[in-house]
Amino acid sequence: MSIALDALQHCPLFAGFPEAALDEAARHARIRHFQPGEVIYEKGEPQTFLCVIARGMVRINSVNQEGRESVLIVFDQGAWVGDAVFAPGADRVYGATAHTQATLVELPGAYFRDLMSRYPQCYPVVLECISRRLWSAMTVIQEDALRGTTVRIGRRLLFLCDMQRGGAEPGGPVTVRLTREHIAxxxxxxxxxxxxxxxxxQREGLVELGYGQVTICSEDALRRYLDCCPD
Incomplete structure (x- = not known):
């Protein structure tokens, strides 16, 4: 099986497409390889393609005039980046950089939109994926504005679980491969x-800490803990 087809089959955004559409998309895809720290695209660039992460991790970021980087989110294998393809003519709102060595499957934005129009059965899944990502982002904004440190960090871990799970179903442990510096x-x-x-x-048995990573033992357990947290 090709890298492109395997990546598309394991990306939630493409779960509503039939196999024939995935085979066609894989033939139109371009495979690109990036080294850690290599820029994939920069803020302000015209959107031209949708990327599916076949291997590695990608961070979405913003860099100020002094060159200081602010990390917004890190996506793992199975996720997609380049949501701007859903708004033709819009520039990239944020940049993307390879967080680790990464392999990306790129689809031209115009082609992806045409593929959706020819396979309209994909729309419920695509809309659910976009809505879920928007809902998660809005929840983070709300928690940052209204809650204390413990809840803010806990909710951010849950958000990262959602973003780094890839195509896996919720339920089991999820490892967020970020350092404490990245989260801060x-x-x-x-x-x-x-x-x-x-x-x-960790003392509550909710997470396990390792070098450059945090494993959330149970999202449900962490969620219940945060619901009872006074701050």
Whole structure:
């Protein structure tokens, strides 16, 4: 099986397409390889393609005039980036950089939109994927505005679970391959503050901490804990 076809089959965004559409899309795809830290596309560029992560991880970021990077989210294998293809003519709102060595499957935006129009049975799944991503982002914004540190970090971990799960179903442990520095940068917090909260979660049996990664043992257990948290 080709890299492109395998990646499309395991990407939730393409779950509503029949096999014939996936075979066709794989033939139109371009495979690109990136080294860690290599720019995939920059903020402000015209959108031209949709990317599915076949291997590795990609971070969505914004860089200010001084060159300081703000990490917004990191996507794992099986996820897609380049939502701007759903708004033809719009420029990229954020940039994308290879977080690890990564292989991407690229589809031209115009071709992907045409594929959807020819296989309209895909629309419920595509809309659900986009809505779920929007709902997750809005939840993070709400928690950041209204809740304390413990809940903010816990909810962000749940958001990262959703983004880094790829095509796997919820239920089992999810490993978020980010350092404490990355999480702190993402949330505008200090590394020490993030570390204290993660150690608290570890004592409660909610997470396991490893080098450059955090494993959420049970999303449901963490969610129940946060629901009872006073802050």
């Amino acid at each position: 940068n993402m949330m505008g917090m200090t590394r020490q503050g993030v570390h204290r909260t993660l150690k608290q979660f």
